[in-house]
Amino acid sequence: MIAYANAKINIGLNITEKRADGYHSLESIFYPYPIYDIIELHPKASGMTSLEITGIDLAPDADNLCLRAYDLLAERYSLPPVHIHLHKQIPFGAGLGGGSSDAAALLKMLNAQCALGLSEKELCAEASRLGADCPFFIINKPMYAIGIGTDLSAVDLDLSEKYIVLIKPNVHVSTAEAYRGVSPRPAEFDLVDSLKLPLQDWKFYIKNDFEDSIFLQYPEIQDVKLFLYEQGAVYASMSGSGSTVYGIFDEPVTLDVPDELGKVYYPLDIG
Ligand SMILES: C[C@](O)(CO)[C@H](O)COP(=O)(O)OP(=O)(O)OC[C@H]1O[C@@H](n2ccc(N)nc2=O)[C@H](O)[C@@H]1O
Numbered sequence: 665m666i667a668y669a670n671a672k673i674n675i676g677l678n679i680t681e682k683r684a685d686g687y688h689s690l691e692s693i694f695y696p697y698p699i700y701d702i703i704e705l706h707p708k709a710s711g712m713t714s715l716e717i718t719g720i721d722l723a724p725d726a727d728n729l730c731l732r733a734y735d736l737l738a739e740r741y742s743l744p745p746v747h748i749h750l751h752k753q754i755p756f757g758a759g760l761g762g763g764s765s766d767a768a769a770l771l772k773m774l775n776a777q778c779a780l781g782l783s784e785k786e787l788c789a790e791a792s793r794l795g796a797d798c799p800f801f802i803i804n805k806p807m808y809a810i811g812i813g814t815d816l817s818a819v820d821l822d823l824s825e826k827y828i829v830l831i832k833p834n835v836h837v838s839t840a841e842a843y844r845g846v847s848p849r850p851a852e853f854d855l856v857d858s859l860k861l862p863l864q865d866w867k868f869y870i871k872n873d874f875e876d877s878i879f880l881q882y883p884e885i886q887d888v889k890l891f892l893y894e895q896g897a898v899y900a901s902m903s904g905s906g907s908t909v910y911g912i913f914d915e916p917v918t919l920d921v922p923d924e925l926g927k928v929y930y931p932l933d934i935g
């Protein structure tokens with residue numbers, strides 16, 4: 665069985681409160697983005713579950729979210745040993761949720777392959793034990809997220825007529841570290857209402873609260889945002905806890921991105 669695990673971008677990210685358990689309450693729009701990790705799942709007749717990673721250099725250790733997803737289900741269900749081949753293409757430490765997407769893909773594949781019969785709701789509950797971004801990827805449609813990012817409701821947002829470009833600067837940002845740098849505060853504007861504004865007005869109302877502290881620490885990420893606006897983006901923002909910045913354009917573009925700014929990603933059409 666094979667799965668294509670896509671990335672996500674965050675449109676707006678208001679971090680409103682630090683909770684007693686150390687996590688933060690937030691609100692954000694999660695929007696699927698079409699670049700993909702490719703995951704093959706092969707059941708084995710015997711032996712141990714194994715993981716092989718090709719593509720972007722990432723060690724196949726036991727903390728890998730693919731193995732953690734397998735172990736989570738194996739605690740409760742009788743699963744055969746499997747071989748997982750992850751072809752990693754989504755950059756990590758990037759705010760694109762690639763690891764969470766891999767984990768969600770594994771949960772869905774194991775559910776189908778092993779006929780576990782878990783509903784979408786049950787899969788989301790399992791996914792939330794792996795990471796705050798993970799349940800979104802089970803549903804994988806534009807979603808308004810609250811709580812720690814796991815309380816999801818559908819949102820009416822269709823950017824399919826727009827063209828979204830990502831630039832991943834040459835720095836990795838740790839999500840936990842990024843949260844430590846933020847001062848939570850109530851949201852200034854209603855995020856769902858702001859989405860209804862014309863796209864050219866989003867920049868005045870739709871903010872990612874990580875930007876202030878992350879841009880201070882890594883001015884090169886802010887440079888990427890300015891570059892995207894210079895290139896004609898109607899809206900640009902860092903995704904999640906960074907370091908990726910996306911730009912939304914009215915028309916398809918090909919950007920000449922200097923190497924020192926980072927690596928550019930365009931939306932893929934895999935039919
Ligand atoms: C920044 C976002 O990507 C926005 O979508 C997410 O909030 C992060 O989600 P994630 O990477 O799936 O996060 P997890 O793996 O659950 O948590 C990583 C670390 O981020 C911090 N964390 C995460 C989510 C949240 N709502 N509050 C937090 O403070 C915690 O310190 C946690 O130890």
Ligand SMILES: Nc1ncnc2c1ncn2[C@@H]1O[C@H](COP(=O)(O)OP(=O)(O)OP(=O)(O)O)[C@@H](O)[C@H]1O
Binds near residue numbers: 759763767837839
């Ligand atoms: N399958 C995986 N793919 C990518 N990273 C993984 C995976 N499994 C474990 N990790 C670890 O998780 C860390 C970050 O993963 P991920 O790509 O989800 O975060 P991110 O890009 O910061 O996105 P976000 O902040 O939106 O969750 C990496 O540093 C890596 O060591």
